[in-house]
Amino acid sequence: xxxxxxxxxxxxxxxxxxxxxxxxxxxxxxxxxxxxxxxxxxxxxxxxxxxxxxxxxxxxxxxxxxxxxxxxxxxxxxxxxxxxxxxxxxxxxxxxxxxxxxxxxxxxxx
Amino acid sequence: xxxxxxxxxxxxxxxxxxxxxxxxxxxxxxxxxxxxxxxxxxxxxxxxxxxxxxxxxxxxxxxxxxxxxxxxxxxxxxxxxxxxxxxxxxxxxxxxxxxxxxxxxxxxxxxxx
Numbered sequence: 059x060x061x062x063x064x065x066x067x068x069x070x071x072x073x074x075x076x077x078x079x080x081x082x083x084x085x086x087x088x089x090x091x092x093x094x095x096x097x098x099x100x101x102x103x104x105x106x107x108x109x110x111x112x113x114x115x116x117x118x119x120x121x122x123x124x125x126x127x128x129x130x131x132x133x134x135x136x137x138x139x140x141x142x143x144x145x146x147x148x149x150x151x152x153x154x155x156x157x158x159x160x161x162x163x164x165x166x167x168x
Numbered sequence: 169x170x171x172x173x174x175x176x177x178x179x180x181x182x183x184x185x186x187x188x189x190x191x192x193x194x195x196x197x198x199x200x201x202x203x204x205x206x207x208x209x210x211x212x213x214x215x216x217x218x219x220x221x222x223x224x225x226x227x228x229x230x231x232x233x234x235x236x237x238x239x240x241x242x243x244x245x246x247x248x249x250x251x252x253x254x255x256x257x258x259x260x261x262x263x264x265x266x267x268x269x270x271x272x273x274x275x276x277x278x279x280x281x
Binding site: 062064092100101102103104107146148154155156157158159160161 | 201203208209210211212213216223224257259269270271272273274275
């Protein structure tokens, strides 16, 4: 089992709808989780970090963490064409290094 | 705050040649990472430095890759000799403490022909 697993997509969502991106992980000891957005040909940029169970909201983005079920998700409300990108889920492993999933490609259709 | 600086942005070399990448992290960031990102995949950690000491290099192909971080600031990553499968984007990132988010540089796109 990979440490961080994501559906590669592409996930196609109509403009204005909610996009839901999911990530599961192994290692129950993981404490810190991150969502990065990566446009084609660009480097990853941080969208959200989450450390505690529950929801964390920042503008149109909401990160959700459930440590018991070992999953973390990202919701994007009112999706815009500019949200079309690959979304990387990352976590700190017990060895204090950040491991990334393979990313989910999101496409927002007008 | 200046971001993570990397150079060069692009490099094309033939297999068996050598290449070096340079990274300057955000000022004051003690932890520096080198990731390899192959097209269509997530970033894969090659090596992690804490100041000028190596924290993790378990996935660094040490027969051909080497990295150093002199004086705990700048870092260089070298590949010698390069193979076709080394074609990727090499990302440098830094963070100011354990469990903190990473800040990435623009990356170096390497093509090995």
